[in-house]
Amino acid sequence: MIKIGYLGPKGTYTEKAAEKYFTGIDKEMRAYRTLPELFSAVKSGEIDKAVAPIENSVEGSVNQTLDLLAQEKGVAIQGEIILTIKHALMAKPGVKVNEITKVISHGQALAQCSRFLETFLPDAALVEAVSTAEAAVQIVNSDQPWAVIGNPDIGEIYSLNILEYDIQNCTANRTRFVILGQSGQPITNANKTSILISITDRPGGLYQVLKEFALVNINLTKIESRPAKNKLGNYIFFIDFMGNPADGLVEKCLNRVREMTAEFRILGIYKGAETAYSYSVEKSVLNLEQVREDIDIIDRQIVELLAMRTQLVKIIADLKGAHQKIRDRKREEQILERLTAEARKKGVSPKLIKELYNLLFTHFVGLQKIRRQRGKAYRQVSTKQLP
Ligand SMILES: O=C(O)C(=O)Cc1ccccc1
Incomplete structure (x- = not known):
């Protein structure tokens, strides 16, 4: 058991x-x-x-x-x-709504029924308890005309009368x-992961983390910050996303996130209650606007990735010795082979990848050449300036 x-x-x-x-x-x-x-x-x-x-x-x-x-x-x-939460107002037998002086419940329940309370019990004191049923126990032990908000089962368990059903502000509660x-x-069939991270204070810190998820198309279902409790302004973030680190893509993404965060913990890998956001043909046909927005996001990501690649190519140009040749055809061929295979698997035209990458290779080789010439010019100027 x-x-x-x-x-x-x-x-x-x-x-x-x-x-x-x-x-x-x-x-x-x-x-x-x-x-x-x-x-x-x-x-x-x-x-x-x-x-x-x-x-x-x-x-x-x-x-x-x-x-x-x-x-x-x-x-x-x-x-x-x-x-789905449906709240009821309950009190000891004989207590009427207009006699209630205090309403006790869990803080969330009181907040979720604020409109009912403001309208029908504007003068009643609102008191928080550790849970809705714990509030019912307080009412049972008192002779006062107090009421509790909670699930209607409480009425039966604690012999209370139900004065009003469905008093929550929103029906979709x-x-x-x-x-x-x-x-x-370990949990079988896990498709959702919850993590906790803390980010070192720097511009774009959270953006860098979130970008890792966006780049590999991982759907975040929740992000919440809480004070780190060590210093004002320090926060930890709770992130839930669809995916399991047993999937290589998710694992790689989490490794990158781990590297860029001061604290990183997996809080759980489990089966989500709701199915993940997924793209279906029907959806794309039905909602053209949404698809266009998604394409815009992807286009921005492509530019972002090209900016990152440009930075790396510049670093390589500076690292390469003056006599090392800039164009490496063999490496280009290896990259193309790997990428066209990947493209084929994902339903992307290998021809497109070939054409795109030949263009990129030519561009980046040109960039490295210019950088090398500039470096030489810079070195010449600075030597001349030496006394
Ligand atoms: O107090 C309870 O009954 C709880 O389980 C916590 C709670 C309170 C309000 C809404 C959902 C859960």
Whole structure:
């Protein structure tokens, strides 16, 4: 039997998420009062898996979960599940809406129902609890006309009356929960990866990292920053993307990112709850504007890559000794052979690659020649200036 921990007590959305994710599995469910307690239980092996809320479509990230993921190195994300959240207002039997003096709930639940609260309970005090069900326990233990916001199951579990259903601001209110386990346990069919990075403070630092993903067409599904907590202005970034480092292209991209970041950690490689963005013929036919925008992005990337290649060619020109020949036909042929094979595999015309690269080779050889002549001229001038 597998032991599954969740942010309790009984009746939370997290419990619902855990029940749904592990449907049909022989399990023992254990409620934890706080997220730090839940994380340490899974880290120590007291439970096999833990389920925690991580982000909401309306209110954004659950910061405490992100901070714990950053702190607890022995805990990894092993899965995810998304639930549609529908909030209800509940109170002890006999309490009417116009009598309520206080509404207690999880911070996200209160925020997600702000419009209802402003309209129907403008004078009620709003108080945060560690979870929706923990708020229900506070109400049960009090004689005051207080109410709780949470999932309607709470009404039955804690013998509360449901005063109003569906009080959330947005109907498309969805929360993503992560399934956590001890680090180092491989997941089958994983197609999504979560990483944490910190970037040294320099212009374009984050751009350089994001560019690596864009260049190999990896779709980022989330990016979130949190203070690094060591110095004002230092941040860590949580990045989720579709892909698995077992794929060579993803691995190479991550290696490059690792090299350019001060801190780099894989938080989990797992099966995503939603399918990745992918290009289908139907989509490109239906949405011409979108495709044109994508082509514009690719064209900009091509220019960006050519700029990078130009820089490298200049470096090579400076590194080459004055007597080393500039044009190396044998190397050009090797490059062409490799690229045309790659092009064939990807459905790109090898003829196009050949023509394009012959043009590029001629251009870059010319560039190196000019650079060498200029270098010579520069050397002559500077020697003449010597006393
Ligand atoms: O408090 C709960 O019930 C939770 O599981 C956390 C939460 C709160 C609000 C929306 C989604 C999850």
